[in-house]
Amino acid sequence: MVKVILVGNGAREHAIAEALVRGGAILRAFMAARNPGITKLCNNNIKIGKLDNFEALASFAEGCDFAVVGPEAPLVVVCADALQSAGIPCVGPTIQCAQLEGSKDFTRRLLDKYNISSNVPHTKFSKRDYDRNAILSAMETYGAEGYVLKPDGLTGGKGVRIAGEHLKSYLEGLQYATASLDSGDDLVVEERCEGEEFTLQTFVDGTHVVGTPLVQDHKRAFEGDQGPNTGGMGSYSMPDGLMPFVNQADVDQAILVMEKTVRAVKQETTETYKGFLYGQFMKTPKGIRLIEYNVRFGDPEAMNVLPIMESNFVEVCQKILDGTLGGQLRFQKKATVTKYLVPTGYPDNPAANALIEVNTDTLQKVGAKYYFASVDERDDKIYTSKSRAIGILGIADTLEQAEQVAEHGTACIQGNLYHRRDVGTKNLLQKRIDHMNRLMSKK
Ligand code: AMP
Ligand code: GLY
Secondary structure, three states, rough: OEEEEOOOOHHHHHHHHHHHHHOOOOOEEEEEEOOOHHHHHOOOEEEEOOOHHOOOOOOHHHOOEEEOOOHHHHOOOHHHHHHHHHHHOOOOOOOOOOOHHOOHHHHHHHHHHOOOOOOOOEEEEEEOOOHHHHHHHHHHHOOOOOOOEEEEEOOOOOOOOEOOEOOOOOOHHHHHHHHHHOOOOOEEEOOOOOOOOEEEEEEOOOOOOEEEEEEEEOOOOEOEEEEOOOOEEEEEEOOOEEOOOOOOOHHHHHHHHHHHHHHHHHHHHOOOOHHHHHEEEEEOEEEEEEEEEOOOOOOOOOOHHHHHEEEHHHHHHHHHOOOOOOOOOOOOOEEEEEEEEEEOOOOOOOOOOOOOEHHHHHHHHHHHHHOOOOEEEEEEEEEEOOOEEEEEEEEEHHHHHHHHHHHHHHHEOOEEEEOOOOOHHHHHHHHHHHHHHHHHHOO
16 A cells, blocks of 8 residues: 655645545645545544644654645745655655746746747846836836736735736836835746636656646636636636647647756756646737746646546656656546635635534535635634635536536535635636637737
8 A cells, every 4th residue: 555645735635635545545644734624534644733844744754655745835945855855755846846936037037048938028126136217117118018027936826916907007016016025025027928828737757747637727806807816716627628718739839848847947956856737828829828837736726637537646646756657647528617615805804713614415415526725623613714715626527517516516615705606607718718819810
């Protein structure tokens, strides 16, 4: 029996835990809070601790064949390196390789240096000595509605501001840029791309990059893509693994970009990337563009692909570590829709510490799956925290059916929560198809 330790306690990790157990692993988990779903899959073999307490992690991991790290935060501060030093191979990149997510400037420069297509022009500003006029002039290069501001480090998907959407003038842009620099983050100003985004989550063994079905996330908090950016309010995938506005040639191109990136990382750092790699791409009239890399599975996007994976996930993890990944993986030809229930007020003023109740019987009747996210189980009761609480997943032959399953599933959860009813609906998808068609016809 393969013994695996999982690091993390969100819905993404709940989906990973399920895939590991389905693949035959004996699981234990190191978590920041008690996720009831993961705890059950581990038969209570869990430890609660800070995810960057690597000493406690390594000691709890003793005897495991390998580790799987879910979130990015521990990876960008030597989690994989620490586990490896303790003799536990890690599915998840070392700190050097994790710069692909940890620094947007690292990634943009890498793509430039190694002539990898799909890059976006950018300028970086240092928090130590920045010049306001130079920032203004960088914004002006791309135009009043043509630039994007990004803190260089990790921001949980919430730090990016887009001119013309979040920023209504150069002055507003400059204010955000300097506030961000003064709060201690370097800043990247980059060209704004226009198109439709898609997510390509992959497995990487150092050389091979093997894809999973494409997913589209919904970052804005409110229906109709309104409101502040979030970690992601829900996502969908299609039975053919593509998107109506993204074809196989786009996917092949994206995989090529990712393969070249993995090779470039090796040349640049001498270290081999092993783990999951998440490519956020945008299809534009000029071709596909890389918006960002994440060195992990997506959340909610992991819930769209892992539950329909037919290949054995434990074997895939072993192949990642052995460097023997190759060929295609098998997935059910189903549509999936994930809808996140989040605390009222999320993301700006979330109502934390509220009780939620999950009616598992009705969820089962509806046919929806559920994955616990930022919750804490205390005295047999489940409480929310400040982030997304529970992901509801519908799997079906068509997108319409999967959306309905997920939507009915949300009604089985009681608590001070809200969700986006429009995720995965025909109307929203049509809007995206129309948007892409409009852009393509202007080409
Ligand atoms: P990131 O954290 O880099 O993924 O950015 C969060 C979101 O901001 C992305 O999913 C996009 O919707 C948007 N975004 C980031 N960079 C760009 C860009 N260069 N052009 C247009 N939108 C962008
Ligand atoms: N849903 C976006 C992410 O996981 O980064």
